[in-house]
Amino acid sequence: MTSGLSLDEALQRLPRLGQPLEVTELPGGLTNHNYRVRTPTHDVVVRISPPGTELLAIDREHEWHNSTVAASVGVGAPVVDYLxxxxxxxxxxxxxxxxxxxxxxxxxxxxxxxxxxxxxxPEFASRFDMFEVQRGYLRIVRDRGYAVPEGYDALAPAAARVEAALASRPEPLVPCHNDLLAANVLDDGGDLRFIDYEYSGMNEASFELGNLVNESQLDHDHLVELVEAYHGRATPRLVARAELWGLAGRWAWTLWGAIQHGVSDVDHDFWDFAMERHELALPLLTSRRLDDLLDAAGGPA
Known part of the structure; x- marks a missing residue:
């Protein structure tokens, strides 16, 4: 469990940074508090996690390791220190x-x-399975009596069909970010960078693609474009797997919002977050089109 240090307490434990000359709180974080800290020798982001984030299936040791790996391949920010x-x-x-x-x-x-x-x-230190994460979130929600959107539990049989279809012909596991909100993509005019590796772990690339499109609420044409840009082709199977993994993300992230609604001190409407994911997952999980996607996901590559 994290201790919930204040910024001043954290800086006292980071003597290598030196005396801060300027501190700016950065906007946009949904889980943590982020500060840009400039000293005579460093220009860094200090990320402080509040207590309770361990409920969200975040392993801070794995995050630190995976962040250093991502930096080594030029995708993540170089890691300066870790407490x-x-x-x-x-x-x-x-x-x-x-x-x-x-x-x-x-x-x-x-x-x-x-x-x-x-x-x-290089491989990440951890495995990320969206369905296992969802099951963990559901236990927390039930144990603590947190509210969930009405009708959520009724979608479980359809979600189980999605899990079974994706498991029938699994893809190789690769080091994935797993939380590519638009705000986690950084552009300096060169190669893009990804920031914030809290949910990083070994996963199927199709989850990365489908989740990314869904988190930016892009349409099916964008999904096809992304799949083709990544794989060099957009076969029905590849597109279907990405769409189904994105659907699994919406199904699970609904409970993430429910937990955050119960525990977070971040100024954000997490119940609205949960309802939005639920309402976006609902139409496809209850649609006849789901059958077509399940069939395509098991088709030829």
């Missing part, structure tokens, strides 16, 4: 701008290229 057990990670500040959904849509070949660099790198 084990304290929820504090320090990485170099990378200049550039973070994306919004429209930026992702306009740069899908570049996003695919960055994903291929990451996926082709």
């Amino acid at each position: 084990p057990g304290e929820g504090v990670l320090v990485v170099e500040f990378l200049p550039g701008r973070t994306y919004g959904p429209d930026d992702v849509a306009a740069n899908l070949p570049r996003v695919a290229a960055a994903a291929r660099r990451l996926h082709g790198g």
